[in-house]
Amino acid sequence: MPFIIAIDGPAASGKGTIARALAAHFGFHHLDTGLLYRATGAKGGDPVLAAQTLTAGDLARPDLRSAGAGQAASRVATIPEVRAALVEFQRRFALQEPGAVLDGRDIGTVICPDAAVKLYVTASDQIRAVRRAAELGAHVGDMLGELQERDRRDSERATAPLKPAADAVVLDTTELTIPDAIARAIAQVDRARA
Numbered sequence: 001m002p003f004i005i006a007i008d009g010p011a012a013s014g015k016g017t018i019a020r021a022l023a024a025h026f027g028f029h030h031l032d033t034g035l036l037y038r039a040t041g042a043k044g045g046d047p048v049l050a051a052q053t054l055t056a057g058d059l060a061r062p063d064l065r066s067a068g069a070g071q072a073a074s075r076v077a078t079i080p081e082v083r084a085a086l087v088e089f090q091r092r093f094a095l096q097e098p099g100a101v102l103d104g105r106d107i108g109t110v111i112c113p114d115a116a117v118k119l120y121v122t123a124s125d126q127i128r129a130v131r132r133a134a135e136l137g138a139h140v141g142d143m144l145g146e147l148q149e150r151d152r153r154d155s156e157r158a159t160a161p162l163k164p165a166a167d168a169v170v171l172d173t174t175e176l177t178i179p180d181a182i183a184r185a186i187a188q189v190d191r192a193r194a
């Protein structure tokens with residue numbers, strides 16, 4: 001039985017940083033599920049058809065990390081048929097041996113409700129905006145508005161809204177360095193594997 005780690009949380013909270021580090025530490029596969037929605041939004045045309053026909057090339061577009069691609073992703077992510085088109089790929093990915101780490105918004109609640117470890121990674125709005133602004137070379141105020149708008153859309157949508165799973169461990173990275181946040185996540189996984 002593969003070991004599944006589900007990581008959810010709001011935008012720029014540090015999910016991807018922790019997910020990549022856990023995958024490297026434990027030798028697991030990693031899927032950044034946000035990339036599926038970013039690629040769907042960036043493809044244009046009918047979003048449902050875009051999600052149904054995603055290719056490796058779509059996921060390798062160089063413009064997917066932009067704030068605009070994040071906004072487009074969160075709009076198509078409100079469409080139930082788009083989400084449905086992406087479920088099977090994510091669940092199949094999660095079943096790879098020896099284990100997999102998936103990060104997104106609905107991994108612990110919808111995609112992998114039986115995951116062995118569920119982390120809900122969060123941080124204050126302000127610190128997330130500062131970190132994302134540094135990453136993209138953008139203004140903190142612009143990033144703050146962008147993140148808050150996306151979080152609101154993600155939390156308020158009817159299908160698979162952003163929320164912690166009832167059995168998720170909350171990891172607030174506001175006051176944590178990257179190595180400290182990773183160490184806490186590794187400790188949670190070690191505890192579950194013991």
Ligand SMILES: Nc1ncnc2c1ncn2[C@@H]1O[C@H](COP(=O)(O)OP(=O)(O)OP(=O)(O)O)[C@@H](O)[C@H]1O
Binds near residue numbers: 010176
């Ligand atoms: N604990 C931390 N301390 C300082 N910077 C951090 C910390 N965690 C992550 N970062 C930085 O914050 C930015 C956002 O982190 P990351 O991309 O991991 O977030 P995310 O939740 O995966 O974002 P998204 O929702 O857009 O996929 C990155 O530049 C990352 O290096």
Ligand SMILES: Nc1ccn([C@@H]2O[C@H](COP(=O)(O)O)[C@@H](O)[C@H]2O)c(=O)n1
Binds near residue numbers: 075
């Ligand atoms: N499991 C997921 C993952 C992502 N989304 C939507 O995609 C947007 C971009 O995600 P990032 O992780 O790359 O920031 C995000 O704002 C969500 O709207 C999702 O719905 N479910």
